[in-house]
Amino acid sequence: MSGTLVIAGLGPGDEALVTPQVSAALARASDIIGYIPYVARISPRPGLRLHPSDNRVELDRARHALELAAGGAHVVVVSSGDPGVFAMAAAVFEALEDASTAWADLQIEVLPGITAMLAAAAAAGAPLGHDFCAINLSDNLKPFDLVLKRIRLALEGDFAMAFYNPRSKSRPHQFAEVLETLRQGAGPERLVIFARAVSTPEQAIRVVPLFEARPEMADMRTVVIIGASNTRQVGRYTYTPRRV
């Protein structure tokens, strides 16, 4: 019997944001693979093997998933959010490309999920209501200069922006540089949304003008959304109009 490999997005945290498609895949799985806190979201049941692993071992985890599936298992790799947005889907295809052709015929399916920026935007109003960019601020896999270049170009194009992985203990100064780059290209009243732990009981949404934004307002559980020039507030909602 041939195995299968599904890469599924669990959404940002709230179980009511897990799609029925993903729930059905989890119910059929023999093996669940993923980063520890994501695997912890899966209810144990007889016959289901859980394989939690540490952060920053995405390629090892992807190879493990491919091996198990090639051996006949029904594997679900779980990501938070959407697996195709700064998550496990690309890592699985990287591992597939690096590997021998032994896995070439494996059936792989990616199941989308609610990615953090969309849940954050919904919680704030509609700040991504017009053209926008999604940028991963981590320099783990790309030079930090490229991050700053992309931010400058997005400002020039007046895109709204969503930043993933804005800040970590290993690179405390970089988010300050990001804020400085924003100040060079946008006015002091540009709206900045810090959306922490979206859709969980710890959710906190804070909207400040750029001149009040401070690096310590973000951590690794925060998605930061930068408004376009016409992003505005109406009552307690922040939104970007559809017309420029």
Next chain:
Amino acid sequence: MSGTLVIAGLGPGDEALVTPQVSAALARASDIIGYIPYVARISPRPGLRLHPSDNRVELDRARHALELAAGGAHVVVVSSGDPGVFAMAAAVFEALEDASTAWADLQIEVLPGITAMLAAAAAAGAPLGHDFCAINLSDNLKPFDLVLKRIRLALEGDFAMAFYNPRSKSRPHQFAEVLETLRQGAGPERLVIFARAVSTPEQAIRVVPLFEARPEMADMRTVVIIGASNTRQVGRYTYTPRRV
């Protein structure tokens, strides 16, 4: 009794992509408002009033929703995909801002959904696996020159791109201009994904190098994804590696 207004995303088409959160909101609703084909996706039940309306009347529809909610109804405005991405959420906040303060205390909630580009990306592999932009190609609400400017900047930043509303009968030449702009800034082998009617029985995913891309490969039911310079194919999957 005070009413409520929920703006909910139905996802791209497959009912298995509707979140439980949205299903619960629909079950509590007294009134459903939206574009005809989206309202057609809601199962009728006693006591539920359906208010389908034509396209291009977003502001009228938004005002109608606000009026009904202010009158005590439990209104759900339905969008396809995610309501915050080129959909009804921004229109509701525009109507709220234009209005008198009579609606200022109304409770408005946006419920995220699976937006078309994420379902399209998942069906193709992981082409949005690194930094990307989402651009609405319609010139209905912005000058077309701004569309082309944003595409040029996104190419300069080597973002992947997702195009919504790539082509309509009222502006048949513009998507040809978009392809020409891409050819000026990207090599002929740059990968282009035409994802039509994603997650429906008519789903069709076509991946071609830029030099083979033709305007007639897209219509209004198509999301077009442009790869970054390192977007590649492995087997039948198209993906963007996490490292540059």
